[in-house]
Amino acid sequence: MNRKYLQLMRDNAGNERQPLNLVRAEDSTDATLYIYDVIDAWWGVSAAQVAPAIAALDPSTTLHLRINSPGGDVFEGRAIRTAIQQFRGKTIAHIDGLAASAATTIADAADEIEIAEGGFYMIHNGWTFAMGNKHEMRKNAELLDKVDAAIVADYARRTGLDVKQLADWMDAETWFSADESIEHGFANRLATLPDKAGDGANNASSRKWNLTAFDRTPKALLEAPPPKPDPEPEPDYAAFRAHAERRLRLLQIA
Numbered sequence: 001m002n003r004k005y006l007q008l009m010r011d012n013a014g015n016e017r018q019p020l021n022l023v024r025a026e027d028s029t030d031a032t033l034y035i036y037d038v039i040d041a042w043w044g045v046s047a048a049q050v051a052p053a054i055a056a057l058d059p060s061t062t063l064h065l066r067i068n069s070p071g072g073d074v075f076e077g078r079a080i081r082t083a084i085q086q087f088r089g090k091t092i093a094h095i096d097g098l099a100a101s102a103a104t105t106i107a108d109a110a111d112e113i114e115i116a117e118g119g120f121y122m123i124h125n126g127w128t129f130a131m132g133n134k135h136e137m138r139k140n141a142e143l144l145d146k147v148d149a150a151i152v153a154d155y156a157r158r159t160g161l162d163v164k165q166l167a168d169w170m171d172a173e174t175w176f177s178a179d180e181s182i183e184h185g186f187a188n189r190l191a192t193l194p195d196k197a198g199d200g201a202n203n204a205s206s207r208k209w210n211l212t213a214f215d216r217t218p219k220a221l222l223e224a225p226p227p228k229p230d231p232e233p234e235p236d237y238a239a240f241r242a243h244a245e246r247r248l249r250l251l252q253i254a
Helices: 004-011 047-055 074-086 102-107 134-159 163-171 178-183 199-206 237-253
Strands: 021-024 030-035 062-069 091-100 112-115 120-123 174-177
Touching (some): 030 047, 062 102, 074 102, 102 120, 112 178, 120 163, 120 178
Parallel strands (some): 062 091, 091 112, 091 120
Antiparallel strands (some): 021 030, 120 174
């Protein structure tokens, strides 16, 4: 069983949980949604939180998505992406620190993307949990192929890049600096910060993720990772498997 996803969740479980924070300025048509957590229905930001918050906004609103996330559940990310795409107002994603894995799916849904200097954007192949015989393993691999193909198609629509190049980058788990993200079309521009940035930007720059679950994390992002939480009982893998299988079956309708 591939436990990288569980490792990512557990390694960051000691971080203070960030409440989903939708801020609407009283004298403005702008609203800001902070996604400063892992993407997961159990351990972080979920579609069940995000979708109703976005749906409640007036279409005249400009929605700002402030993102600093190591990623998480691909299906939660997809559902959040759909909620953003269905919003009829303008959407701008601000990558304040890190957009990795499923967090890129969310950022990519916005009309415009800007990334802070020193920020990173990471793409890779999907992960899953799998148990069973060889036939079940092949079925899971086929479903993951569909997941990755859908993600590649998303990136290709935004960047205009060749799908083979994008797939190769995903195979290699590729981390893009802010400048590289713009160069390759994942982001539109570098963020311009005022002299005194708002609380969100300050919090993002100080928030540290434990990214050791990934294979090619840049050294700069591995320095002084937060301590792992105290040992907890072994997760209920049967429950995780059932949870993952329910989500993977959704792709069978594609």
